[in-house]
Amino acid sequence: MADKHSQSSSLDRILTLEIARVTERAAVAAARLRGRGDEKAADQVAVDAMRQELNRLPIDGTVVIGEGERDEAPMLYIGEEVGTKDGAAVDIALDPLEGTTICAKNLPNSLAVIAIAEKGSLLYAPDVYMEKVAIGPGYPPNTVALDATPTDNVNSVARAKGVEPHEITVCILDRPRHAKLIEEVRATGAAIRLIGDGDVAGIIHTTDPDETGIDLYLGIGGAPEGVLAAAALRCIGGQMEGRLQLNTPEKVARAAKMGITDPNKIYRMEEMAKGDVLFSATGVTDGNLLAGVKFARDAISTHTIVMRSSSKTVREIKARHQDLTKF
Ligand SMILES: O=P(O)(O)OC[C@H]1O[C@](O)(COP(=O)(O)O)[C@@H](O)[C@@H]1O
Numbered sequence: 001m002a003d004k005h006s007q008s009s010s011l012d013r014i015l016t017l018e019i020a021r022v023t024e025r026a027a028v029a030a031a032r033l034r035g036r037g038d039e040k041a042a043d044q045v046a047v048d049a050m051r052q053e054l055n056r057l058p059i060d061g062t063v064v065i066g067e068g069e070r071d072e073a074p075m076l077y078i079g080e081e082v083g084t085k086d087g088a089a090v091d092i093a094l095d096p097l098e099g100t101t102i103c104a105k106n107l108p109n110s111l112a113v114i115a116i117a118e119k120g121s122l123l124y125a126p127d128v129y130m131e132k133v134a135i136g137p138g139y140p141p142n143t144v145a146l147d148a149t150p151t152d153n154v155n156s157v158a159r160a161k162g163v164e165p166h167e168i169t170v171c172i173l174d175r176p177r178h179a180k181l182i183e184e185v186r187a188t189g190a191a192i193r194l195i196g197d198g199d200v201a202g203i204i205h206t207t208d209p210d211e212t213g214i215d216l217y218l219g220i221g222g223a224p225e226g227v228l229a230a231a232a233l234r235c236i237g238g239q240m241e242g243r244l245q246l247n248t249p250e251k252v253a254r255a256a257k258m259g260i261t262d263p264n265k266i267y268r269m270e271e272m273a274k275g276d277v278l279f280s281a282t283g284v285t286d287g288n289l290l291a292g293v294k295f296a297r298d299a300i301s302t303h304t305i306v307m308r309s310s311s312k313t314v315r316e317i318k319a320r321h322q323d324l325t326k327f
Pocket residue numbers: 097098099100101173175196197198199200220221222223225
């Protein structure tokens with residue numbers, strides 16, 4: 001008999017747990033190549049493993065944020081159909097290995113990530129850059145905005161949190177394009193956590209500042225990663241805005257093909273990931289929120305966070321996999 005949840009959304013409740021298996025498998029595959037200096041190989045095994053597991057899910061799924069356009073990515077490309085076709089029609093955003101360089105160097109916070117949403121609910125973002133601002137839950141609406149200056153955003157978060165600006169920590173990708181941003185944030189007195197890669201994790205980290213030490217995320221990263229982060233924040237709570245960096249006629253044309261008519265539009269979190277959304281991330285390398293995969297003689301351990309926006313349920317799954325033939 002249909003329950004309250006299955007009536008209100010086409011996403012079957014069972015998927016909220018099944019989805020964990022998808023990121024677990026990808027994370028274990030990538031973890032076997034941690035620290036080997038080979039980004040491509042680590043990404044490839046994660047893609048293979050995620051695709052295999054995804055094709056076991058009872059869904060009629062279409063990849064809308066994936067490994068790239070059809071002609072440049074042989075697997076999990078944008079438009080690829082996945083799942084057994086027995087279940088709901090859903091859109092999927094995925095990154096089998098978010099932070100390929102982090103994994104190749106065995107540094108913190110590389111993840112296997114996926115979001116599943118009702119059809120038409122995720123922003124079909126081209127693979128361009130996106131400017132992002134994000135904070136976790138518990139702040140009044142409009143505490144941060146892309147139209148505000150970095151200084152205003154830092155001061156606003158500090159005010160809302162009831163601390164001084166120098167007691168705020170801002171996460172920013174360590175890139176030359178952020179030189180001015182970094183200078184301005186430092187002038188407010190705020191601390192900066194510079195990360196080498198991995199802004200999906202950087203944004204999720206704003207949701208638990210006590211654990212991660214990060215209050216605010218600012219800067220420009222990948223647009224696909226922006227949609228994935230927005231899906232995660234929709235489930236945990238928080239605020240985020242994103243603006244695609246469509247700074248050439250070629251990018252404007254690519255975006256237009258995907259239905260984006262206003263190149264300067266600022267997308268709110270709820271516009272990047274609408275309706276009911278499921279999200280799962282498994283740690284590949286050890287991180288601030290998720291532990292990395294651990295290998296032992298008789299078991300493999302994984303640490304996953306699984307969430308659903310309609311119920312706002314956030315589950316942490318620490319799994320010990322003893323049937324090693326599956327991996
Ligand atoms: O390295 P760039 O070009 O600045 O792009 C930033 C993007 O790259 C990442 O750091 C890592 O992406 P990959 O997993 O594809 O290597 C993302 O988290 C981020 O959004």
